[in-house]
Amino acid sequence: MTLKTWSKSAVAGLALMALTGTAWADGMMRYATVGEPPSLDQHVVTSDLATTIAHHMFEGLYTFNAANAPVGLLASGETISDDGKVITISLREGVKFHNGQDMTSADVVASLERWGEHGSRGGLLFGNVASVEATGDHEVTITLNEPFGPWKNLMAFINGGPAIYPASVMEAAGKEPIAPENYIGTGPYKFSEWQPNRHVELVRFDEYASPDGAADGYAGERKADFDTLRFIPVPDVGTRVSGLKAGDYDYAESIPGDLFADLDADAGVTTILNGGPIFGLVFMNSKDGPLQENFALRRAIQTAIDKTPALQVAIGPEGLWRANGSFLPDGNVWYTDSGAENFSMGNAEKAKSMAEEAGYTGDPIKFMVSTNYPFHYDTAIVYTKQLAQAGFNIDLQVYDWATLIEKRAQPDQWDLFFTHHGFVPDPILISVMNDNYPGWWTTEEKAELKAKFTASSDPAERQAIWADIQALIYEQVPTMKTGDVYTYNIASPDLKGLGEATLIWPHFWNVSK
């Protein structure tokens, strides 16, 4: 073959390949994700990406409506004894698992027990559970040692929450996430395949039994219009944006703030704000080091920092962040400005004198941050500069995320570390409320307020106690909130039914194109 004929063949081959592309049917929704989830097992994994995929397959007894109130999903109702200790939950009948079995109370009991023993958030409730019993084919009774106000919110939060799996899957399940062949739930989509580094694919579950009522947040009717949902890892943000514009994806997540203005003005792209903001947290070490019990020194650090410049640098456009001192956002039932006057003072002189009074002599303060999340690093750089201006000797230690989470478990390795927190519907789920979370905030004042907070079932009383807890956080400073960040995703204008904002994780039931 001569060079000439070879070149001709190559060009012809290219043209053929370009023209014989598979035309994607409207039945497939292609979602460009930032990476791959560690697993889709909702009991043990708290990755938001895992939940974005998994909540199409797995359902809990309860879910949240648009007002973030817990309402029934697999549960049809419940009764609570007068002393608040016995909760009897009735289950919807006719609900089928993806393997064709009917869901019964035996499955619910097995799932709750595994979640209670091994689940990421199960211990919060099950530390107070005396028993879980099947008291009928479609009835489960939970007996508590003490009344526990947030039980329903915990049950409704599917991320690290009590998804209902078949009892046969739960028998052999331990702490290790269940394998993909056991991804059997009751949701409108069922697991199809996971091709490493290529995609996770779900297909419509034709025997799905939808809850009644109009769609309201995650509650109400769930209709699967797509044949297939395909979640494709696209780590490069430029490729996610270009791919959506080129029509290769229908939806793309985690787009940086500096692209917001252009994309929002682009008629070929729909921008969707996430209604539940995430927020950065700088934890302080209560177990070791100079900040261990020195609340005055912690307050000096808090006083030195002005949160707004860091949000401007790390996030960008003003519509995507809010310098809000309340741990839950404005408009939420848990919003409170209690203690929030200390949120962002940015007073270097005052901080310097407070640090001297607290006995600070310029010893290095180890501040760990990861570059895996650019907004962590950018924020930490601004804080380090502000703290230096107030006379603090900050030793900024930059690691990859895996290293940081190992080091933060060792109290002698750090004084401050940066992380972020997803939106949660109940403050009990905020990591600082967990005594075992690195930082190890376990003061008597906290224990007393936390006990009252969990024992109460009266919403107004719980809100008032939460305001006291937030004030205590600003006084003892186990962590510093860095402000609310409203992430956003982009979608093809062809997608119908997305709404203007997602609640926490986007969902694609009741969505079509």
Added chain:
Amino acid sequence: MLVYTIKRLLALIPTLLAASILVFLFIHLIPGDPASILLGDTATPEDVAALTREMGLDQPIWKQYLLWLSNVLQGDLGTSVFFREPVLSVIGDGAETSILLATMTMFWIVLFGIPIGILSATKHGTWVDQMTSGGAMLFASVPTFWLGLYLILIFSVGLGWFPSSGFPSVSDDGGLANLRYLILPSLTLAAPNAALIIRLVRASMLDVSREDHVRTARAKGLHPAKVAIKHVFRNALIAVAAAFGFTFAALVSEAVVTETVFSLPGIGRLVVQSILRRDYPVIQGVILVIVVLYMIINLLVDLAYARLDPRVSLK
């Protein structure tokens, strides 16, 4: 040659053993563990310790290594902590993409690199040489992520000719037509590598063209094209063959940036992601495969030398 090949293949064993010990030690020495990554930010140290125990990662390193080695000797590279799939299957998925990508890239390199290199050498010192050499320098200097993103903007977003990213397996729906997903990434990867081959072909041919046998061929009155191809290029090919071998190996194992920009499920991205996730079995498996690949390509290059240059004897 057969004895030589067998000897070289046997030499693989101690090299692989040494590489496996080094890789095992290094990845276990860096901080971080898969249990923490799997369980996420809200996991307590107790949760992490419990999962570490379940996965057998609380055992002494030497014990973990011996267990892994005995499994490898039985053909079992273990199970990915992250994907919960056999490592061989995970590597197999990545290898399909990487080998096809490297092959298509080599096709462009040969298609553009060799003819332009020959042209540049035969037109040495003219404006054609200056244009091709300048162009080669330009493509060798352009960062692949930049070139890749511009190719996506022009040919995917603008013209809509090629998909912007991803690569469905050729065994999936679409079959061989799925190779169109690799056209832009392979062109991106080929640009700097073809530029280097152009420079290498040109330099090697210029070296050879000054030798006595070439002068003799010209003095005999042979056609200049015959001299260039049969006497100059043939002898210049020895240096180029080595470069081809190692370029292919590097394309399989090191195309991380291009694989990331085009979201290709290749070996390079797999190894980087596995390091970030501390997916020990996959890291060990991939490195082992890459070491084998380099050694086999090294052997093939040596065998090719003997074919190209009869003076080279293999003992």
